[in-house]
Amino acid sequence: VPEFRSERTAPWLELELARQLSPVSAPESLWDRIEQPRVPRRQSRFHRALWPVAAMAALLVSSVAAWRVGIARNPAADIEKLAGQELLGLTGNPRRLDFRSEDPRQIRNWVKANADIDLDLPADRLLSGSSDVRLLGARLIERRGTRIAAIAYRVRDGAAALLVSRGRSTAEANSATPTHRFARLESAGNAWLVSWSMREQVYALASSVANDPQAACLLCHANPPGQTALN
Amino acid sequence: MVLEQTDRELVEACQRGERDAFRALFERHKDKVYSIALRYSGDATIAMDIAQETFLKLFSSIRSFRGDSSFESWLYRLVVNSCLDQKRRTRRLMPLVDGALDALRAPGESVFDEIMRSELSSRVRSAVSGLPPDQRIVIVLRYTQGLTYEEIAEIVGCSAGTVASRLNRAHKSLERRLSRLAGATGADRA
Numbered sequence: 001v002p003e004f005r006s007e008r009t010a011p012w013l014e015l016e017l018a019r020q021l022s023p024v025s026a027p028e029s030l031w032d033r034i035e036q037p038r039v040p041r042r043q044s045r046f047h048r049a050l051w052p053v054a055a056m057a058a059l060l061v062s063s064v065a066a067w068r069v070g071i072a073r074n075p076a077a078d079i080e081k082l083a084g085q086e087l088l089g090l091t092g093n094p095r096r097l098d099f100r101s102e103d104p105r106q107i108r109n110w111v112k113a114n115a116d117i118d119l120d121l122p123a124d125r126l127l128s129g130s131s132d133v134r135l136l137g138a139r140l141i142e143r144r145g146t147r148i149a150a151i152a153y154r155v156r157d158g159a160a161a162l163l164v165s166r167g168r169s170t171a172e173a174n175s176a177t178p179t180h181r182f183a184r185l186e187s188a189g190n191a192w193l194v195s196w197s198m199r200e201q202v203y204a205l206a207s208s209v210a211n212d213p214q215a216a217c218l219l220c221h222a223n224p225p226g227q228t229a230l231n
Numbered sequence: 232m233v234l235e236q237t238d239r240e241l242v243e244a245c246q247r248g249e250r251d252a253f254r255a256l257f258e259r260h261k262d263k264v265y266s267i268a269l270r271y272s273g274d275a276t277i278a279m280d281i282a283q284e285t286f287l288k289l290f291s292s293i294r295s296f297r298g299d300s301s302f303e304s305w306l307y308r309l310v311v312n313s314c315l316d317q318k319r320r321t322r323r324l325m326p327l328v329d330g331a332l333d334a335l336r337a338p339g340e341s342v343f344d345e346i347m348r349s350e351l352s353s354r355v356r357s358a359v360s361g362l363p364p365d366q367r368i369v370i371v372l373r374y375t376q377g378l379t380y381e382e383i384a385e386i387v388g389c390s391a392g393t394v395a396s397r398l399n400r401a402h403k404s405l406e407r408r409l410s411r412l413a414g415a416t417g418a419d420r421a
Contacts, residue, residue: 009402013409020355021374026265026282027275031257033283034290088291159248208248 035089035096079148079163079204080195082141086150086161087191087206097152100137103127107138107151114140115147117164117201125222132156133219153219158209160216167202182213192216238302245293253290261286263376264310270371271314273360281317285310300385307372307386314371315364358408366401369394 089096099110104121111119125131136152141163148165180196192213195204207216238259244252261282268281288309296305359370365387372383380391380398387394 010406013402013406016351016355016409017359017370017374017405020352021270021359021371023262023266023375024269026261027279030261030265030279030282030286031254033279034257034286084291088287157248 079143079165079202080193082143082148082150083161083163083193083195083204083206084191086139086141086152086163087159087208096139097137098139102135104135107135110138111149111151111164115149115164117147117149117166119149119151119164122220122222126219131218132215151219155207155215155218156209156212158207158215160205160207160209160219162216162219163204163206165202166200167197180217239298242293242296242298242302245290246296256289257286260306264306266375267307267310267371268314270359270375271367272317273356277317281310281313284316285313288313304382304385307376307378308388311368311372311386314368355405355409358405361408362401362404366397366404369397370401370405373398 098114099107101107101110104123104126108119108121108123111117121135126133126135132155134154136154138152139150141148141150143165146165146167148163151162151164153160153162180194183193183195192207192209193204194207194213194216195202197203205216205219207213209215238256241252241256241259245256264285265278265282268285269275269278272278272281285306289306296302359367362370368387369383372378372386378386380394383394384391
């Protein structure tokens, strides 16, 4: 490494750094971590003094309180975030599905049995052969004690994931004609996110169909509903 | 250049949503990403977190990759940013029996030599972990990946002169901390 020598770096140091910082092989489990993303767990080393522990505990209590208040106000927040991750995971690896089927009736039964969620998909239209939608399967997600069903499907030239959980977001959103809110998800490759609430269930849908934010709505609607907010 | 072209083909396949391409891209670059993460953090658990974060960022933003720079440079930038984002500075404070280092010079004590060699590794890695992040990352890119000043400069986002300066300061700092090991490594006796 001539550049180093010109700086008069000690040869023993160069040698030792090259030896100690040599490349290594990644553990096999790394791919599993990417397939099943989870929040990294980090062990605290704040045991050298007591006050950081106390500060952390206080912070934790206040964070949990704030989080609970936040969830009570908007239970859809979690599911919206998850939708983007789910879309990304499905695009990266379809094997993560717990149940694979192209039949909406089978998927409905599976979701009902495993998540106690009723998901009424238009079976006749989806199985007619003329639909732009092709179902792939479903997956069950456990999030803070709540069961969330994720339905994976392809629509036109993209992928989509519909997440459903039991819950209520706002009174307005539980009306007979629920408001569908549209947004862009930068964290999931600029995917489209649609969320709404209906009949005591919260829905979030992420789609990678770049030019058509409503394409993923074809899963349930022959004619996608009007969007009320678009950013 | 064939490799670069293949990388580009894989990226394009990922952008089209071809699932196998994600795995192929991962397999090709996982050791590189993990090595940088491990050598920077000095901790296998943190390295896994950094590598995981890097690949998740990569896959989530791959549609926005336009090929203005090489894919490898882009990947390096992602892993470097993930390393620098690490809040916790890892310091491996391994206890050291100071006088025992002198025993490295004694021949014929293979088991003891092995123990001390392990201790030596810990000391060097600990010293690297103790460097400021901006110096540590250039040391890792230089010695783990063998990158040139210009390549490091492009990844870190500074001039080659700044890279040289950071390396120089890092070397001086490491030399100061590890000077007692100079004899122990045997390198200076060659």
